[in-house]
Amino acid sequence: xxxxxxxxxxxxxxxxxxxxxxxxxxxxxxxxxxxxxxxxxxxxxxxxxxxxxxxxxxxxxxxxxxxxxxxxxxxxxxxxxxxxxxxxxxxxxxxxxxxxxxxxxxxxxxxxxxxxxxxxxxxxxxxxxxxxxxxxxxxxxxxxxxxxxxxxxxxxxxxxxxxxxxxxxxxxxxxxxxxxxxxxxxxxxxxxxxxxxxxxxxxxxxxxxxxxxxxxxxxxxxxxxxxxxxxxxxxxxxxxxxxxxxxxxxxxxxxxxxxxxxxxxxxxxxxxxxxxxxxxxxxxxxxxxxxxxxxxxxxxxxxxxxxxxxxxxxxxxxxxxxxxxxxxxxxxxxxxxxxxxxxxxxxxxxxxxxxxxxxxxxxxxxxxxxxxxxxxxxxxxxxxxxxxx
Amino acid sequence: xxxxxxxxxxxxxxxxxxxxxxxxxxxxxxxxxxxxxxxxxxxxxxxxxxxxxxxxxxxxxxxxxxxxxxxxxxxxxxxxxxxxxxxxxxxxxxxxxxxxx
Numbered sequence: 001x002x003x004x005x006x007x008x009x010x011x012x013x014x015x016x017x018x019x020x021x022x023x024x025x026x027x028x029x030x031x032x033x034x035x036x037x038x039x040x041x042x043x044x045x046x047x048x049x050x051x052x053x054x055x056x057x058x059x060x061x062x063x064x065x066x067x068x069x070x071x072x073x074x075x076x077x078x079x080x081x082x083x084x085x086x087x088x089x090x091x092x093x094x095x096x097x098x099x100x101x102x103x104x105x106x107x108x109x110x111x112x113x114x115x116x117x118x119x120x121x122x123x124x125x126x127x128x129x130x131x132x133x134x135x136x137x138x139x140x141x142x143x144x145x146x147x148x149x150x151x152x153x154x155x156x157x158x159x160x161x162x163x164x165x166x167x168x169x170x171x172x173x174x175x176x177x178x179x180x181x182x183x184x185x186x187x188x189x190x191x192x193x194x195x196x197x198x199x200x201x202x203x204x205x206x207x208x209x210x211x212x213x214x215x216x217x218x219x220x221x222x223x224x225x226x227x228x229x230x231x232x233x234x235x236x237x238x239x240x241x242x243x244x245x246x247x248x249x250x251x252x253x254x255x256x257x258x259x260x261x262x263x264x265x266x267x268x269x270x271x272x273x274x275x276x277x278x279x280x281x282x283x284x285x286x287x288x289x290x291x292x293x294x295x296x297x298x299x300x301x302x303x304x305x306x307x308x309x310x311x312x313x314x315x316x317x318x319x320x321x322x323x324x325x326x327x328x329x330x331x332x333x334x335x336x337x338x339x340x341x342x343x344x345x346x347x348x349x350x351x352x353x354x355x356x357x358x359x360x361x362x363x364x365x366x367x368x369x370x371x372x373x374x375x376x377x378x379x380x381x382x383x384x385x386x387x388x389x
Numbered sequence: 390x391x392x393x394x395x396x397x398x399x400x401x402x403x404x405x406x407x408x409x410x411x412x413x414x415x416x417x418x419x420x421x422x423x424x425x426x427x428x429x430x431x432x433x434x435x436x437x438x439x440x441x442x443x444x445x446x447x448x449x450x451x452x453x454x455x456x457x458x459x460x461x462x463x464x465x466x467x468x469x470x471x472x473x474x475x476x477x478x479x480x481x482x483x484x485x486x487x488x489x490x
Contacts, residue, residue: 157445158413158444158445158446158447159445161462162403162405162413191488191489192464192466192488196464218488221489234489234490235489235490236489236490237489237490242480242481244445245413245414245443245444245445245446245447245480247447247466247467247479247480247481247484247486247490248466248467248481248484248485248486248488248489248490249486249488249489249490250464250465250466250467250486250488250489251461251466251467251486254461254462254464254466255462309445327445329444346415
């Protein structure tokens with residue numbers, strides 16, 4: 001028997017760790033209306049974005065799948081879809097994509113309502129009703145095998161690969177061993193680790209998938225940096241990474257992959273999709289923090305675990321983001337933003353194993369309802385859908 | 390990594406894998422500092438750094454020739470642009486990586 005947590009059971013059997021109402025615009029044109037609806041009703045979050053129209057092919061498909069996936073995320077008891085009316089990604093398609101979950105769902109279309117003020121009015125009434133209904137649902141016991149965590153590191157320094165990521169890997173292994181799921185992404189920061197990750201694949205197909213997606217990402221990076229006019233923009237890692245002691249993308253990658261522990265990879269899946277298997281997963285997406293956690297939320301992750309050596313306050317609307325630093329100096333400076341001080345391994349107060357257990361217990365506490373610091377402070381910067389060139 | 394616990398009192402550095410030819414400074418080091426280098430297995434020895442090494446940065450444990458691979462975590466993280474002496478800071482100014490910097 002695995003560990004338990006108290007969550008919100010949805011009609012389709014998934015379990016949320018939060019019980020919020022999501023206000024989702026189908027297109028950037030309805031983003032402000034969605035935001036205003038959310039501001040009128042506490043307990044709601046909104047997902048403003050710059051896409052949904054004038055896109056084609058894979059790029060538009062990823063936008064569509066991701067927005068539907070966000071609506072399906074079990075942390076949301078209900079969703080108000082907000083459309084403009086003439087966009088390529090129609091509010092009807094977004095609505096129909098979310099509907100199979102059985103959760104509370106309504107749609108407001110600005111051009112049908114008449115104007116933005118009327119649309120805000122209609123959406124606010126829907127959100128008010130949903131929020132009151134959601135407030136009556138109680139948490140109920142669920143098995144940790146129902147949990148899916150997203151792994152993402154941002155503002156990495158040497159301590160990320162040294163302690164914060166390996167400690168998170170211990171927590172991830174613990175969750176996966178009990179039937180839960182954990183998602184590694186950030187392919188732009190896995191260059192140079194593909195041979196190691198492929199050895200950890202559950203079968204030859206998954207090994208081939210790992211090599212394929214990382215190879216494709218490296219090729220994409222080469223295309224983007226090839227032209228001499230972009231010579232100034234060819235760095236694959238960030239200024240703060242260099243300042244923190246990391247000298248190459250491979251050095252960063254070798255530390256970054258440690259978030260995924262030692263478990264076997266059971267599946268590689270595409271951005272915007274949900275995995276079909278439980279266990280350790282690889283989501284095909286680049287290393288931008290927001291694009292990573294957005295893809296993970298769309299895949300159904302209820303919680304994000306986020307090591308940061310340099311320290312970043314960012315959060316995700318409706319998902320707890322647990323910040324972990326391996327740098328004791330960063331923790332001292334940013335303890336209002338950082339949940340776990342893995343720098344205690346550097347200062348000799350705790351072992352790596354102890355901090356891994358501390359992170360795992362924090363995941364359970366947050367699943368039970370404890371707010372992460374990013375949630376308390378209202379950080380929601382990370383919602384950002386990846387684009388295809 | 391239990392052995393880290395008794396390291397932080399003085400000037401210290403860490404080697405992550407037996408194959409590695411760099412150590413990571415766990416404290417700020419100044420030119421001429423002698424620090425305790427701890428290997429992952431628990432073995433310890435002393436090394437002198439020839440220049441300033443900030444916390445989290447790395448220095449060579451042996452003399453390295455130009456184009457010699459740099460190993461950390463037991464894996465190649467890049468190659469030397471130039472020949473260096475042991476105790477030298479290794480970073481973007483003297484290391485390159487064909488996969489990207």
